């Protein structure tokens with residue numbers, strides 16, 4: 001029997017729920033997703049059995065559209081998502097599998113993609129991932145061979161029918177049918193964090209993200225702003241609002257900054273501490289807060305909610321029932337109530353004086369900071385080394401410049417000589433780049449992509465396609481260093497170039513170039529800069 005693509009996406013047979021793709025792309029259903037965090041140990045452990053029982057109950061509820069299973073969250077080893085996921089899809093449940101880049105390189109991710117597609121999983125949430133915090137006999141080493149953008153691009157190519165092998169042995173593989181999702185962390189404090197997150201969101205969508213889930217947050221104005229920013233920048237993909245159900249323990253944990261990128265302000269924590277003194281330890285308050293957030297998400301125009309937290313099945317039921325009982329406009333009051341942010345929080349848009357939410361007028365202060373006189377002043381604060389690096393790049397490494405022509409000739413001559421000559425030239429390059437940039441000799445240089453900051457030595461996740469979501473007030477989630485992408489934003493903004501900082505195709509570092517001259521690789525067009533030009 002022939003079925004249309006729409007029919008195939010529906011899966012309305014007696015035992016299967018409609019697909020997430022169908023719900024998001026062909027209906028206006030407000031979808032409900034629940035996040036399941038797998039446990040440690042096998043499924044037969046107490047925690048594993050408990051999670052399986054919860055997941056099966058959620059599966060039996062027709063109002064729960066998708067169950068989303070995490071991938072070693074918090075940088076810890078947990079049971080793989082497939083064990084739980086396979087059981088659930090066999091019961092007709094839509095499942096979203098999280099896939100992060102911290103524990104797998106690109107080959108392992110690709111292989112995992114084929115495995116997931118073969119097992120019947122179609123919904124993937126692509127993440128860079130949390131930095132590992134734990135491991136057997138010491139902390140595990142992170143991989144980060146690619147990132148969320150690279151992962152999206154690779155899976156998009158798999159959806160298109162990927163060509164593998166070379167020459168006579170090459171073949172085009174069958175298309176996978178992944179619905180790819182990505183995360184945006186819009187709940188950031190400073191402009192130098194918020195704006196790069198928005199730019200990266202655009203890059204994720206360009207590379208195949210077909211739905212977005214935003215990071216946990218308790219600021220309705222920022223929730224509103226995200227949708228308005230996306231509309232203003234023609235990012236037309238459905239967004240699912242994250243609703244993490246707090247407890248006192250979780251709120252304290254978040255307030256201390258223990259989960260990268262998740263913020264609970266002091267004002268919200270104070271409220272929670274007060275509520276937690278009640279007889280039920282604040283339980284009713286927490287469930288109501290979550291129900292109100294669901295109503296806000298619906299009212300603002302999100303396409304669904306993404307519920308998370310350590311809850312029992314009955315808690316999920318209570319939240320959803322409560323959210324459904326609210327009046328049509330109640331969310332507006334809730335939105336003014338749930339607006340927890342820092343006093344100096346950056347917003348791209350001015351507030352709407354009537355609602356306290358976001359207007360569509362771009363922040364006057366932000367626009368002021370982009371005026372020529374403000375940029376001139378900003379330039380004074382930029383390190384001289386950056387200005388020199390820009391000039392050198394333009395005159396030597398930019399294709400078409402006189403320096404590039406000479407560099408290419410020299411590189412071609414050196415390429416054909418002995419290993420000793422190559423070693424001497426490479427050594428001279430390292431003598432400049434190690435002290436100047438803390439170069440790690442990767443051979444596929446991203447300095448020009450990140451305002452002359454080295455991702456190998458200064459980004460713990462080696463992020464080459466924009467910042468991960470883990471920063472805290474502009475600082476890296478590991479250690480106390482400023483995020484290189486926040487620093488790059490400051491540098492580029494002084495030159496009026498920050499809005500283009502993530503333009504261009506996804507960047508993949510070529511591991512084959514490690515330990516070779518990055519300068520020669522640029523001049524001989526062996527590195528990602530050459531791919532960038534040929535792809536653009």
Ligand code: SF4
Pocket residue numbers: 433437438439440441442443444445446447454455456457518
């Ligand atoms: S060559 Fe690689 S390791 Fe060296 S500065 Fe450039 S990006 Fe960093």
